[in-house]
Amino acid sequence: xxxxxxxxxxxxxxxxxxxxxxxxxxxxxxxxxxxxxxxxxxxxxxxxxxxxxxxxxxxxxxxxxxxxxxxxxxxxxxxxxxxxxxxxxxxxxxxxxxxxxxxxxxxxxxxxxxxxxxxxxxxxxxxxxxxxxxxxxxxxxxxxxxxxxxxxxxxxxxxxxxxxxxxxxxxxxxxxxxxxxxxxxxxxxxxxxxxxxxxxxxxxxxxxxxxxxxxxxxxxxxxxxxxxxxxxxxxxxxxxxxxxxxxxxxxxxxxxxxxxxxxxxxxxxxxxxxxxxxxxxxxxxxxxxxxxxxxxxxxxxxxxxxxxxxxxxxxxxxxxxxxxxxxxxxxxxxxxxxxxxxxxxxxxxxxxxxxxxxxxxxxxxxxxxxxxxxxxxxxxxxxxxxxxxxxxxxxxxxxxxxxxxxxxxxxxxxxxxxxxxxxxxxxxxxxxxxxxxxxxxxxxxxxxxxxxxxxxxxxxxxxxxxxxxxxxxxxxxxxxxxxxxxxxxxxxxxxxxxxxxxxxxxxxxxxxxxxxxxxxxxxxxxxxxxxxxxxxxxxxxxxxxxxxxxxxxxxxxxxxxxxxxxxx
Amino acid sequence: xxxxxxxxxxxxxxxxxxxxxxxxxxxxxxxxxxxxxxxxxxxxxxxxxxxxxxxxxxxxxxxxxxxxxxxxxxxxxxxxxxxxxxxxxxxxxxxxxxxxxxxxxxxxxxxxxxxxxxxxxxxxxxxxxxxxxxxxxxxxxxxxxxxxxxxxxxxxxxxxxxxxxxxxxxxxxxxxxxxxxxxxxxxxxxxxxxxxxxxxxxxxxxxxxxxxxxxxxxxxxxxxxxxxxxxxxxxxxxxxxxxxxxxxxxxxxxxxxxxxxxxxxxxxxxxxxxxxxxxxxxxxxxxxxxxxxxxxxxxxxxxxxxxxxxxxxxxxxxxxxxxxxxxxxxxxxxxxxxxxxxxxxxxxxxxxxxxxxxxxxxxxxxx
Numbered sequence: 041x042x043x044x045x046x047x048x049x050x051x052x053x054x055x056x057x058x059x060x061x062x063x064x065x066x067x068x069x070x071x072x073x074x075x076x077x078x079x080x081x082x083x084x085x086x087x088x089x090x091x092x093x094x095x096x097x098x099x100x101x102x103x104x105x106x107x108x109x110x111x112x113x114x115x116x117x118x119x120x121x122x123x124x125x126x127x128x129x130x131x132x133x134x135x136x137x138x139x140x141x142x143x144x145x146x147x148x149x150x151x152x153x154x155x156x157x158x159x160x161x162x163x164x165x166x167x168x169x170x171x172x173x174x175x176x177x178x179x180x181x182x183x184x185x186x187x188x189x190x191x192x193x194x195x196x197x198x199x200x201x202x203x204x205x206x207x208x209x210x211x212x213x214x215x216x217x218x219x220x221x222x223x224x225x226x227x228x229x230x231x232x233x234x235x236x237x238x239x240x241x242x243x244x245x246x247x248x249x250x251x252x253x254x255x256x257x258x259x260x261x262x263x264x265x266x267x268x269x270x271x272x273x274x275x276x277x278x279x280x281x282x283x284x285x286x287x288x289x290x291x292x293x294x295x296x297x298x299x300x301x302x303x304x305x306x307x308x309x310x311x312x313x314x315x316x317x318x319x320x321x322x323x324x325x326x327x328x329x330x331x332x333x334x335x336x337x338x339x340x341x342x343x344x345x346x347x348x349x350x351x352x353x354x355x356x357x358x359x360x361x362x363x364x365x366x367x368x369x370x371x372x373x374x375x376x377x378x379x380x381x382x383x384x385x386x387x388x389x390x391x392x393x394x395x396x397x398x399x400x401x402x403x404x405x406x407x408x409x410x411x412x413x414x415x416x417x418x419x420x421x422x423x424x425x426x427x428x429x430x431x432x433x434x435x436x437x438x439x440x441x442x443x444x445x446x447x448x449x450x451x452x453x454x455x456x457x458x459x460x461x462x463x464x465x466x467x468x469x470x471x472x473x474x475x476x477x478x479x480x481x482x483x484x485x486x487x488x489x490x491x492x493x494x495x496x497x498x499x500x501x502x503x504x505x506x507x508x509x510x511x512x513x514x515x516x517x518x519x520x521x522x523x524x525x526x527x528x529x530x531x532x533x534x535x536x537x538x539x540x541x542x543x544x545x546x547x548x549x550x551x552x553x554x555x556x557x558x559x560x561x562x563x564x565x566x567x568x569x570x571x572x573x574x575x576x577x578x579x580x581x582x583x584x585x586x587x588x589x590x591x592x593x594x595x596x597x598x599x600x601x602x603x604x605x606x607x608x
Numbered sequence: 609x610x611x612x613x614x615x616x617x618x619x620x621x622x623x624x625x626x627x628x629x630x631x632x633x634x635x636x637x638x639x640x641x642x643x644x645x646x647x648x649x650x651x652x653x654x655x656x657x658x659x660x661x662x663x664x665x666x667x668x669x670x671x672x673x674x675x676x677x678x679x680x681x682x683x684x685x686x687x688x689x690x691x692x693x694x695x696x697x698x699x700x701x702x703x704x705x706x707x708x709x710x711x712x713x714x715x716x717x718x719x720x721x722x723x724x725x726x727x728x729x730x731x732x733x734x735x736x737x738x739x740x741x742x743x744x745x746x747x748x749x750x751x752x753x754x755x756x757x758x759x760x761x762x763x764x765x766x767x768x769x770x771x772x773x774x775x776x777x778x779x780x781x782x783x784x785x786x787x788x789x790x791x792x793x794x795x796x797x798x799x800x801x802x803x804x805x806x807x808x809x810x811x812x813x814x815x816x817x818x819x820x821x822x823x824x825x826x827x828x829x830x831x832x833x834x835x836x837x838x839x840x841x842x843x844x845x846x847x848x849x850x851x852x853x854x855x856x857x858x859x860x861x862x863x864x865x866x867x868x869x870x871x872x873x874x875x876x877x878x879x880x881x882x883x884x885x886x887x888x889x890x891x892x893x894x895x896x897x898x899x900x901x902x903x904x905x906x907x908x909x910x911x912x913x914x915x916x917x918x919x920x921x922x923x924x925x926x927x928x929x930x931x932x933x934x935x936x937x938x939x940x941x942x943x944x945x946x947x948x949x950x951x952x953x954x955x956x957x958x959x960x961x962x963x964x965x966x967x968x969x970x971x972x973x974x975x
Contacts, residue, residue, distance in 0.1 A: 497703060497705070499701050499703055499705040500705050500707060500708075502670075502672055502692070502699075502701070502705065503699070503701060503705035503707070503766075504707075504718070505671075505672070505691075505692040505693045506670055506672075506692055506693070506695075506697075506698055506699045506767075507693075507698060507718050507719030507722065507766065507767075507770060508693045508694075508719050508722045508723070508770070509693055509718075509719075509722050510691070510693050513722065517718075518707055521709045522708070522709060
């Protein structure tokens with residue numbers, strides 16, 4: 041018997057392995073691969089190819105493409121700069137309110153896409169509280185400048201977390217070695233610290249580039265005449281009902297974002313000198329020059345103040361009749377969101393995101409387990425497909441969903457899958473929204489799971505098998521308890537991302553499945569900023585409550601963690 | 609234990625294991641045709657340097673790897689591709705592999721619970737092994753609250769409580785400090801004798817192998833180099849590799865001058881010697897004369913029949929003294945087991961050979 045045949049037999053004999061694999065494959069096929077293929081098929085059909093020629097030839101397309109790249113580059117630069125500044129101050133500078141600055145930097149992670157944009161408009165727009173009321177300026181915030189500010193503030197926390205981890209993991213002995221050889225602090229920074237961090241800096245640059253290019257909500261709210269690819273796709277589908285143009289534009293957005301994403305992945309995984317998980321070998325030497333210390337503090341503090349101001353505006357705006365015109369206090373906005381017409385969206389969104397959360401976390405963990413622990417043909421393909429939910433812009437995936445699920449899938453007259461999308465779809469279109477939520481948030485669980493599993497010696501699983509447990513029991517009783525923190529953070533991420541994502545579901549909401557973020561967009565578009573702010577506040581509150589609940593229910597400490605903390 | 613398990617017998621038939629290796633053209637053979645029979649109740653050790661295939665062989669016995677070809681039989685039944693959880697062979701891992709999120713009790717009870725035993729029965733059996741390994745009262749602790757030696761005992765208890773047909777050991781003592789290692793070694797042997805269980809033990813430590821085993825399997829580059837009693841492995845090595853890996857040995861190049869029955873005549877160190885012949889060596893064959901340090905004795909130069917030598921290196925160790933002595937062009941490692949006097953470097957001494965302890969082996973690269 042060949043060893044290959046033996047591997048196949050081993051898999052077939054163990055239903056947990058084969059069942060789990062089949063489940064993951066079906067989920068990825070429905071959630072990612074099939075919609076993408078449908079979108080690609082349409083854009084590469086004769087009509088699509090004809091559209092390509094038309095679209096690419098248009099001057100407007102070239103301007104939009106350039107707009108998209110300029111905006112991506114601007115956000116990547118400013119966002120990486122902010123992330124580096126905040127992380128640097130956390131690790132190497134002794135400043136007051138360090139903890140507080142850290143939490144403020146993380147604040148934008150859980151906010152819905154419009155919160156920052158609407159607050160910035162209210163503060164710095166044509167009738168802005170600061171620009172007009174304070175300085176009498178009729179400043180036009182709509183366009184590249186506003187977008188760059190808002191997107192940078194919205195997306196830099198992810199880059200900040202990454203850079204912070206790398207800086208903390210840097211071995212202080214390297215600094216000490218350089219100083220010992222006669223280098224000054226500034227020289228060490230230039231010749232040792234920054235070169236080691238280059239992969240991390242480049243990685244976060246590319247990450248922010250991709251996020252900015254893929255974002256839809258902010259260009260819609262703040263773009264004005266400054267159209268980018270994502271908002272152009274939205275106009276093609278919603279305004280012009282032109283699926284072919286939408287698909288063709290999607291390919292033009294998909295290719296560069298996917299390329300940048302893969303480059304980012306490669307740099308962070310392969311080219312990094314720093315292991316983020318490593319324990320620090322000593323205490324970093326803090327910056328001693330008072331001038332450097334206080335100017336860095338001033339920079340970080342003013343950005344933090346801006347973030348606080350923005351979120352304060354969201355909160356105050358929720359209690360204000362109409363920001364910019366009528367600053368009187370009101371509870372009507374909350375009445376609308378909590379008890380009025382708007383409460384539907386709140387309930388529906390929480391339910392759908394709540395359903396998607398365990399699906400994303402469990403399938404993501406399963407994929408992580410299969411990919412890190414098991415050998416099987418197609419392993420790399422599974423790994424790649426599981427990452428697509430993160431890499432593919434939501435708008436692109438959204439079109440794919442419309443194309444794939446607007447009619448039932450039939451083979452030889454037998455309905456394999458009923459119509460999922462639209463009000464007449466399965467469960468009023470709710471099923472496809474859950475699928476989209478789960479597919480988009482699963483990659484985080486895969487990443488968390490993979491990183492944690494790599495920390496756990498596979499010999500523990502072998503010991504369990506050796507004592508008579510099968511793969512299923514071993515996964516349940518040994519692996520899962522040990523990676524519980526990763527599962528927990530995967531769930532939190534899934535819920536928060538589902539609650540706040542707009543681009544992937546904006547084409548999928550139906551009158552029966554109102555989604556909060558889409559409602560915020562509608563309210564803001566109609567000029568009812570008060571309602572939009574109230575939605576944002578409630579949404580942030582729901583996410584925070586959910587995080588607290590998850591911590592209570594699942595807990596975050598395991599024996600392994602306790603052991604690690606004792607051992608360290 | 610209340611009911612002693614019936615120890616199992618193991619048989620490996622021409623077992624080969626190949627791994628795909630990115631750096632190499634084609635697969636790499638980790639185990640290259642191992643054939644071996646292990647009797648019920650026997651303590652057998654797989655001994656060899658790292659990369660010799662001993663751990664891969666053990667992992668195939670446990671079922672963590674499946675052989676590329678060949679067969680493994682437990683009590684005469686083919687278990688070559690039986691999943692690891694259905695083998696009735698429990699293992700003590702090098703890193704202990706205690707489940708960090710479970711208490712000592714739950715670690716030991718883990719396998720029993722999978723058998724769906726009644727709670728009282730689980731309790732009783734765990735208590736028995738806890739007593740057996742002197743850890744009574746520790747059952748509520750977490751693994752990380754135990755010392756290395758205690759963790760080692762729990763790992764052993766977890767394997768023993770399953771009453772396996774065969775116990776597998778993967779370098780279980782290598783993470784302990786030297787003193788504890790000696791103590792655990794004795795305890796392991798005592799327990800295995802008392803329970804009568806078949807044991808397969810992997811190590812690269814020859815002292816461990818010599819002191820624990822009924823028989824030793826010396827492995828090299830995926831193949832079995834020699835199987836034998838500890839005394840045979842030391843005193844009658846079949847290859848230069850075995851002679852070099854087990855204990856210290858001097859290899860003196862020589863040529864078989866004549867064969868006389870089961871003895872051969874060779875010249876070495878300026879003497880003509882009669883030593884046991886080797887099946888692979890005919891008249892005129894190039895060979896190594898293997899001289900253990902204990903076959904050499906330092907005597908005055910004046911003694912008749914002694915080979916004249918010069919001390920080129922000396923180390924006094926208290927109980928013994930070690931010397932490098934040059935005889936002709938040949939450097940010899942010599943141990944003085946009763947160092948009443950210490951010879952200085954450069955001193956002229958005589959060396960007496962104990963001819964019955966000499967062995968003739970084919971030329972082969974020593975390890």
